[in-house]
Amino acid sequence: MLFNSLEFFFFFPLVTLLFFLLSHKYRWIHLLLASCVFYMFFVPEYILILLITIVIDYAAGILIENSDGRRKKIYLIISIISTCLVLFIFKYFDFFNENMVSLSARFGFYYPKRVFDIILPIGLSFHTFQSLSYVIEVYRGNQKAEKHFGLYSLYVMFYPQLVTGPIERPQNLLHQFHEKKVFNFQNLIDGLRLILFGLFVKMVIADNLAPFVDDVYGNPESQSSTTILSAIFFYSFQIYCDFLGYSTIAVGCAKAMGFSIMDNFKNPYLAKSIAEFWQRWHISLSTWFRDYLYFPLGGNKVKKARWILNILIVFVVSGIWHGANWTFVIWGTLHGLLYLLESIPKKILKQKKPSTSTLSGILKIGFTFVVVSFVWVFFRAENLNHVRKIAYSLVHNWNIPSTLEIPNSIWVYLLSFVVLDTLLFKTRFDKWCSTISAPMRWSIYGILIFMTITCSGVDNYPFIYFQF
Amino acid sequence: MNMKLNFGIKILAIALVLIASNFIYSLWYFEKDLQKYAPDINVIRRVVSEKADIVYCGESSNISTFKNDTSTLFISQILNALLPNQKVIDFTKKASHAGIFFQLLKAIHEPNNVKTIVVTMNLRSFGPDWINSNLETPLQKDLVLLRSFPPLVNRFLLGFKNYDTTPAKQREKKYKWHLDHDPLNRAKNFPYATASLWEESIVKNGNKRNKDLNTTGIRELASQYIKSYAFIINPETSPRIRDFNNIVELAKKRKWRLVFHILPENVERAEKLVGKELIQMMIENKNLLVNRYKKLGVKMIDNLELLPNEQYIDQDWTSEHYKEIGRLSIAKTIVEALLP
Numbered sequence: 078m079l080f081n082s083l084e085f086f087f088f089f090p091l092v093t094l095l096f097f098l099l100s101h102k103y104r105w106i107h108l109l110l111a112s113c114v115f116y117m118f119f120v121p122e123y124i125l126i127l128l129i130t131i132v133i134d135y136a137a138g139i140l141i142e143n144s145d146g147r148r149k150k151i152y153l154i155i156s157i158i159s160t161c162l163v164l165f166i167f168k169y170f171d172f173f174n175e176n177m178v179s180l181s182a183r184f185g186f187y188y189p190k191r192v193f194d195i196i197l198p199i200g201l202s203f204h205t206f207q208s209l210s211y212v213i214e215v216y217r218g219n220q221k222a223e224k225h226f227g228l229y230s231l232y233v234m235f236y237p238q239l240v241t242g243p244i245e246r247p248q249n250l251l252h253q254f255h256e257k258k259v260f261n262f263q264n265l266i267d268g269l270r271l272i273l274f275g276l277f278v279k280m281v282i283a284d285n286l287a288p289f290v291d292d293v294y295g296n297p298e299s300q301s302s303t304t305i306l307s308a309i310f311f312y313s314f315q316i317y318c319d320f321l322g323y324s325t326i327a328v329g330c331a332k333a334m335g336f337s338i339m340d341n342f343k344n345p346y347l348a349k350s351i352a353e354f355w356q357r358w359h360i361s362l363s364t365w366f367r368d369y370l371y372f373p374l375g376g377n378k379v380k381k382a383r384w385i386l387n388i389l390i391v392f393v394v395s396g397i398w399h400g401a402n403w404t405f406v407i408w409g410t411l412h413g414l415l416y417l418l419e420s421i422p423k424k425i426l427k428q429k430k431p432s433t434s435t436l437s438g439i440l441k442i443g444f445t446f447v448v449v450s451f452v453w454v455f456f457r458a459e460n461l462n463h464v465r466k467i468a469y470s471l472v473h474n475w476n477i478p479s480t481l482e483i484p485n486s487i488w489v490y491l492l493s494f495v496v497l498d499t500l501l502f503k504t505r506f507d508k509w510c511s512t513i514s515a516p517m518r519w520s521i522y523g524i525l526i527f528m529t530i531t532c533s534g535v536d537n538y539p540f541i542y543f544q545f
Numbered sequence: 546m547n548m549k550l551n552f553g554i555k556i557l558a559i560a561l562v563l564i565a566s567n568f569i570y571s572l573w574y575f576e577k578d579l580q581k582y583a584p585d586i587n588v589i590r591r592v593v594s595e596k597a598d599i600v601y602c603g604e605s606s607n608i609s610t611f612k613n614d615t616s617t618l619f620i621s622q623i624l625n626a627l628l629p630n631q632k633v634i635d636f637t638k639k640a641s642h643a644g645i646f647f648q649l650l651k652a653i654h655e656p657n658n659v660k661t662i663v664v665t666m667n668l669r670s671f672g673p674d675w676i677n678s679n680l681e682t683p684l685q686k687d688l689v690l691l692r693s694f695p696p697l698v699n700r701f702l703l704g705f706k707n708y709d710t711t712p713a714k715q716r717e718k719k720y721k722w723h724l725d726h727d728p729l730n731r732a733k734n735f736p737y738a739t740a741s742l743w744e745e746s747i748v749k750n751g752n753k754r755n756k757d758l759n760t761t762g763i764r765e766l767a768s769q770y771i772k773s774y775a776f777i778i779n780p781e782t783s784p785r786i787r788d789f790n791n792i793v794e795l796a797k798k799r800k801w802r803l804v805f806h807i808l809p810e811n812v813e814r815a816e817k818l819v820g821k822e823l824i825q826m827m828i829e830n831k832n833l834l835v836n837r838y839k840k841l842g843v844k845m846i847d848n849l850e851l852l853p854n855e856q857y858i859d860q861d862w863t864s865e866h867y868k869e870i871g872r873l874s875i876a877k878t879i880v881e882a883l884l885p
Contacts, residue, residue, distance in 0.1 A: 083707045120715075196714055262548055266555075280704055519558060526559075527566045530697060531574055533704030535582055535686060539712075 078118035079539065080272075080326045081280050088115065089272070092236075093265075093333050101257040105227050108254075112236035116199075119240075123198040126163060127234065133159050134208040135229045138215045142222035153216045157209060164205045167198055172401030200240030202398055202545045204233050206365055211247045213369055220247040228254045237330040241323045241542045243341045243361035250338065258335035267507035271329025274506040277525045279322025282494045284534025285487055286315040292481055294457060297467045301477040305470050312457050313450040314491060316541055317346065320359070323540045325506070332507070344502050346449075349441035351415045354449055362398070366391050381424070388420075389413045399456070399545050404464065408455040415448060490532065567697035575696040582703060583690040588636055589652050596658040597634040599624070599883070602646040603665045605639045606808055609866035611858045616869050623876035624663075628883065632658075638687075640680040642670040643788035645688065650795055652691040661802040663879060664792060667865055668810055668830060668849070671785045672776045673723035677716045685709045727776055735822065740775040744768050747819060755818065766861060767818040773863040774815065774823055778830045780837060789834075793841050804882055805838055806846035807831055808865045809875065813854040846882050848875055 078084050092111045099107050117124055137156030141149055165173075174191050181188035211232065214220035223229040232251045238244075293300050293308035300308075324341035331338045345358035355363050374387040389410065396409020458464040501509055510518050579586045592600055601607070601621040610617040618626065621635035636649045646664055653659065669675050685708035690699045711719075724741045737743035747758065747767050757763045780786050789805070796803040816824050827849065835845045856871035858864070867875065 079706070081705060083702065083705045086705065196718070262552070519562075522559075523562045523565070526562055527569070530566065530701045530704055531570050531578075535703050535706075537682065537706045537710040 078115045080323060080330075081276060081533075084118065089330060089333075093330075096258075096334050097260045104258075105225075105231055105254060108236070109227055109231050109234060112231065112234040112239055115236040116234065116239055119199045120196060126167065126198050126201070127204060130160050130163055130205060130208050131230050131233050134212050134233075135223070135226055137212050138222035138229070139224065141212060141215050149216065153212060156212045160205055160208055160212075164201060167195065167201055169397075169401045197544065199543050200242075200545075203242045203244055203542075204239060206244045206362070206398075207238075207242075208233055210244065210365060210369065211251075214247050220251065223247075223251060235331070235336075237327040237336075238338055241320070241327070241540055241545075242359075243324055243327065243339045244365050245338055245361070250336075253336050261335060264335050265333050268329040268331075268333030270507040270510050271325050271332060271505075273522065273525050273529070275322045275325030275327075275329060277322075277529045278318040278325070278494060279540070280533035281528050282490050283315050283318035283322060284536070284538050285490055285532070286311045286318070287534060287538045288536060289481065289483060289487065290315055290457070294463075294467070297463070297470045299477075299480065300470055300474065301479040302471050302473070302475045304479045304481050305467060305474070307483060309454060309471075310450050311487075312453055313346070313446070314494070316453065316456070317342075318494065319538075319541045323542065329507075340505065344498055346446050347442055347499070347502060348445050349438060350445055351412065351419050351448070354445055355412070355416070362395070366395055370394060385417055385421075388417055392416065403461055404455045404458050407461070408452060411452050411455065415452070486532065490528075493528075563697065567695050570700060571696045575700070578700060578703075579690055583687055585636070585638070585649055585687060586652075586691060588634065589649065589654070589691070592634050592659060593654050593657045595632060595634065598631040598658060599628070599633040599661045599663060600650070600653070600659055601633055601635040601637075601663045602641075602650070603635060603637050604641040604667065604670075604865075605637075606665060606667065606865040606867065607635060607637045608639075609858060609864075610872075611866075611868040614869040618872070620872050620876050620879075623873055624879055627876060627880045638684065640675075640678060641684060642667070642675065643785055643792060645684050647788050647791045647795065648688045648691065650792065652693075655799075659799070659801055661804060661883065662792070662796055663804045663806060663883075664789075666789070666805045666807045666834060668807065668827060669773050669863065669865070671778050671783060671830065672773060673720050673727065674773050676784060677720035677723070679713050679716055681709050681716075682711070723776075724772065729775060729777060729826070740771055743775055744771045747771060757818070762861060763818070766863075769863050770815045770819050770823060774810070774827050776830075777826065778833055780833065786837075789838065790841075793838070793843060802844070803842075804844045804846065804879065805834075806875070806879055806882070807834065807849050809848045809851040809856075809867070809871065810865065811852075811854055811857045811863070812850050814857070814860075844882050846878050848878055851875065851878065 078088060088111070092107075095107055096104055113124060116127065134156055137152055140152045141156070144152060174188075177188045178190050211220065211223075211229075215222050223232065228251070231254055232245075232247060233239075235245075235250070290308050290312045293304055294312075297305060321342050328338055328340060339361055341359055341361050343357040343360065345354055348354035348357050371387060371391045374390060375383060376387065377384050379387065392409045392413030393406060394409070396405040396407070396412075399405045399408070454467055455464055458467060497506075504512075510521070513521075591597070601624060603620065607620045610619075619635070619637070621633055621637070625631075625633040636646060638645060643664065643666075650662060667675075686703070689703040689708055690696075692699050692702065694702070721741075724744070725739055727739060729735060729737055729739055729743065737746065748764055755767075758767055778786065793803060795801075810827060812824050812827065815827070831847065831849045835847055839845050851874060852867060852871045854860075856868050856874075858866040858868055
């Protein structure tokens with residue numbers, strides 16, 4: 078089920094209302110069933126895949142807790158391999174085979190072409206990572222193994238963050254399902270505020286930018302350089318608003334029932350460096366990689382060469398996590414290289430404190446935004462040939478007149494978003510609303526409701542991160 | 546109590562915001578959105594303002610013309626020329642079908658002068674190929690603002706994608722499933738259980754019967770004929786039957802005279818490429834439709850085998866696009882049916 082669908086418009090109030098009407102003893106059943114219904118709106122049979130990973134990691138958690146030494150490690154490894162195997166089969170099998178076919182052809186040996194060609198289960202990478210996070214934390218002793226199969230299933234399947242995260246840690250989420258939630262009016266209001274804001278950024282900003290970006294990326298050869306440039310920057314806002322929208326609605330839905338899940342974004346385009354960008358963008362994934370890959374590899378407490386390798390590994394894996402395509406690998410690698418390019422001089426030269434002047438800050442924000450936007454081209458493009466076409470048109474088509482007209486409304490939407498995003502620096506929409514006067518607050522509600530209904534994009538653009 | 550009051554005030558405030566929004570939207574933005582997202586509104590308005598007597602519902606078969614045609618009049622325009630005392634207005638949308646026509650007809654405001662509705666009955670539109678077409682999404686999207694709710698509600702439904710948004714890959718999967726599973730062997734001694742098996746046999750061994758099938762393009766065309774026409778209409782489950790039933794009901798309510806005309810298909814080429822079994826299947830489907838809707842009081846025009854191969858514009862694909870003489874012949878059959 079999509080958050081921006083009519084079905085959800087009925088689903089959310091019904092599920093929230095029933096949650097509070099039921100006694101605590103039955104709430105987990107209600108939430109689990111609701112989550113199943115939510116997930117089965119996509120491809121119903123794929124719930125079985127979810128069940129497989131749930132069973133594997135539920136059992137692994139208990140086995141890990143009840144054993145020690147080598148056996149404990151073996152259980153962890155089995156659990157990680159089997160969970161990742163599901164991910165590999167559904168997400169990477171075709172990619173792996175295609176590359177094996179080309180590689181074997183290059184070296185002159187035969188590798189049969191096998192194509193799986195199935196629809197990727199929605200949000201597979203997200204719930205796989207959430208499951209992995211659980212077994213690793215149990216192994217590390219930071220989380221007790223959950224004995225209640227229903228509650229563990231709910232931890233993986235909790236509908237607000239089931240398909241696109243935020244990827245939660247068991248320490249933050251699991252215990253909340255044990256707690257008796259009492260209806261809190263302020264939580265409900267805050268949740269509704271977040272849902273409204275999330276719908277606005279997704280439906281008004283992202284969905285109105287999407288057709289323009291699609292047109293340009295769909296046929297880059299015939300576009301002027303300025304059009305391509307606009308599409309590159311528009312895509313930066315499209316993907317941000319799309320993902321921010323989903324994450325905010327997810328946090329809002331959970332909040333309305335009294336659950337607290339982590340924020341995934343903190344004004345990433347106001348970052349002054351690539352390193353800061355990654356502290357603000359898709360935080361739940363960045364911290365996942367930090368905690369479960371970067372630190373185990375030694376983090377920065379190793380020799381410089383090894384540290385460089387660690388950084389590159391993390392960014393490359395992060396790229397692959399997004400999709401089975403070389404474009405994602407390059408996207409991740411580029412971010413890794415940019416991160417190193419920024420960090421190595423600081424490490425070697427032991428640079429003084431950076432300048433704190435406003436102008437320098439604005440320039441850094443602008444520079445980081447431009448760099449991130451250009452790297453997004455790899456993320457958006459269908460393949461490397463597509464990237465080449467875009468780059469070629471960007472460099473050579475300065476004399477071609479622009480054929481695509483950007484409606485004035487798009488600039489208005491973008492401007493309104495930039496203003497809102499800047500206002501929300503270091504805060505969140507629900508908290509910010511509490512700090513302003515009631516007339517001002519209700520005017521903002523009115524404008525957002527009006528715009529979300531009357532200015533939303535009309536074409537169906539599923540959340541971009543659904544494909545991951 | 547305080548909380549309940551607080552909550553009540555907030556609900557009231559939201560209701561006021563929505564009422565004000567509907568007022569503002571209807572006044573300043575709705576018309577612009579109608580023109581942008583539901584341009585059919587103009588034809589619907591013309592039906593009323595120009596006092597149309599006949600509404601002709603068609604898809605690309607109505608408006609397709611051939612480069613060597615001496616007259617590029619559409620079927621509906623020829624109809625208008627042949628019936629000078631009656632005003633004919635057409636609903637023409639490419640890849641359209643009875644489900645779309647029903648929604649458009651329903652949106653015709655009352656009072657109006659309409660007496661007769663002519664609806665094209667395209668045999669292919671009953672098959673899994675058309676039913677699972679990707680064009681369904683834009684066709685359905687164009688209808689949302691025409692629904693009979695307040696303008697703000699319609700815009701809300703459009704924004705929340707309250708139309709068929711099945712992804713292309715899922716449609717493709719569904720279409721293939723029907724080809725693989727829909728049973729064909731109802732007739733005695735018919736050797737193929739499904740369209741997929743039939744198609745596979747034609748692609749693999751068809752050249753033993755027809756030398757033309759050695760050529761890749763021709764083989765693909767034969768395969769396409771099977772995919773387009775090899776199905777048996779199940780009146781219980783066919784969504785298209787449901788759509789035509791809805792039109793019949795609507796016509797009864799509005800006291801319109803209803804004419805369904807079965808479009809000509811290139812049976813000559815189909816027989817040559819695939820064999821007479823396919824024609825037999827098409828005729829059985831046609832007979833089912835004729836019998837079913839005759840019983841419901843609809844005037845049926847059977848044009849299935851009306852035109853020879855040379856009257857079809859597309860010689861390399863299955864379509865219902867006719868040359869000038871073909872369009873004229875069709876229009877004449879409709880006029881004959883309309884005359885008392």
